[in-house]
Amino acid sequence: MIMDERKFRILQAIINDYILTAIPVGSRTISKKYAMGLSSATIRNEMSDLEELGYLAQPHISAGRIPSAKAYRLYVDQLLQNGMIDTIDPIQIQRHFEGRLHKMEDVIRHAAAVLSSMTHYTAVISAPSSPEPHIKRLQLISVSEQMAMVVIITDAGIIRDAMIGIDEGIDNDTLYAISNFLTEKLSGLTFVQALSAINDLLPKMGTKQKLMHGIEALARQSSQKTAPSYTVGGSGNILSYPEYSDIEKARDFLSLIETNEKLAQLMMTNEPVSFTIRIGPETGMPEMRDLAVVTVSYVTGGDSCGTLGVIGPIRMQYPKVLSILQTVSKQLSELLS
Amino acid sequence: MIMDERKFRILQAIINDYILTAIPVGSRTISKKYAMGLSSATIRNEMSDLEELGYLAQPHISAGRIPSAKAYRLYVDQLLQNGMIDTIDPIQIQRHFEGRLHKMEDVIRHAAAVLSSMTHYTAVISAPSSPEPHIKRLQLISVSEQMAMVVIITDAGIIRDAMIGIDEGIDNDTLYAISNFLTEKLSGLTFVQALSAINDLLPKMGTKQKLMHGIEALARQSSQKTAPSYTVGGSGNILSYPEYSDIEKARDFLSLIETNEKLAQLMMTNEPVSFTIRIGPETGMPEMRDLAVVTVSYVTGGDSCGTLGVIGPIRMQYPKVLSILQTVSKQLSELLS
């Protein structure tokens, strides 16, 4: 059996209807609502075929049918191919960002709020990070006699701060001198490069071993591809959808949203494509079986970039979400550059 | 009518039972489960009195009774007065913090996870902040030709970073010189003091007006008592409790948890007391009517401190929560000092 033009049109109608209503759609609905000049009996036969092909499923024998993940994939591919993405007024989104927002963190938090309230799904945004940040400056600030704070500033604007123990008898001025010395030695290096540079320096540093080991540990930690932290907006939105009226499922979703590693897995894009759509099983996570995630990346000056995404039920309003995501992404790029 | 010893014992039994079961408790339950040598009829009379006094309420005529907010307040006051707080093994909590956690943000996130998983309620933790932070260092890093990043480091370890526009023709070295100049002028000052210092400096800065105005705006923003950001753990835990099986209520709760301002209102403690317990209406927020929040503050070296708290249903396991909070608070103070 082959997927012909008519089957596809019917499938499309079913998906459209299901996205709007979330109730299994029957043959009569298609034949009446989406005037295609066919009787319900014919639709029935076609639907039976579509089920055999793996595009439709029946929750139970005497109910309509619902699209499978495979069907959504086909549907989405078709959308993208034909550029069938909603057009929304960018002004409408710009208006949300008019107030003066200075801190990056605030901008991102606000963007997550806007994104979630516009889509009615859950929004996730990662702070911009450079794939290979270069150290720009390293600063030590004494906090107490045994502790200091290390601040490493990179070209991507990432700031890594950590407390480390320091050796006895090091005063503020010495710390400042060391900061300048280390900045000179390390600036322009990536964390991986810095790590070996620090190890080379170790023997020369005499009584500052404890301090240096602290910095080394921080550099090592930073040199590993560290999962960025994510800002979430509208985590409760999922509760509005009937498929998540089950408390158990909703709780699983919320704990997923709170787990940084899981989010990282979802938001990760190896290739810097314009956007990614992952539908249900495509995420590779069993708890995402009936969810879909759409991500777009944004860039801020230089090569550092972040990701913003929307997580919603698998029957997501893809055209709308895609257009909103793209517009917010543009807005975010501008604001953070 | 007066609240006597026996009435109080009965009320206590009712509250205990209701906290455990969440179902309205009847006279028979009290007389049998909590052997107090009284028949259910007597209990019934006392319960009727307690209702008249405003400590009990009946969801409907033929059901048992549930404690009012007033009752919980009495109950909690009694607990505190008698020091009836659970004793938990601090080792058990320490074990959760054994791994090496360098970044403050990670420590807090982890603490929120531990706190929520131990209490089974929602945990909220604010990053430590000093009531009147003093500037330690100000650093400008050029990002592009028109933009620079300002990093202000305070004695509380707070780092305020923001992007500002800079005047044309300022290179990296000049920025560095300005950083040192400004650090010299501003270090040791609070943000409020810095604000006027900057305004004094303005006329002298010649062609760096744009830059200075950027810094001034940042200082002004920082000088206002800014609400700290909160880390939340276990936001979905609330869904486990029958009183929040209502989707509508759960969604309200989740959006509350996401709103920084609301959290700030809940976590705010004007006096630095050891802990605060706010029960239902005492929070002053209508959406918190049947929730309670317990907060404890923790201190990190110096005068900077943060708050950690637990939000749960009004029938919270107060003795358990209090002891866990105190232990985690101690742990957090140690880790961040």
Added chain:
DNA sequence: CGTTAGCACTCATCGGTTGCGAGTGCTAAC
């Protein structure tokens, strides 16, 4: 041979009824 009308059948859902039982207030006796 594809399309469609007709029909028997399935089964989730919804509204109504009923019985149960937990709980109450009241009264009268101890």
Added chain:
DNA sequence: GTTAGCACTCGCAACCGATGAGTGCTAACG
């Protein structure tokens, strides 16, 4: 003051039957 007894209330769960949306199959039609 305490308690046994009793009539009464009312939420809740279980049961039941009607409803209707939906299906698959068959036979007739163009």
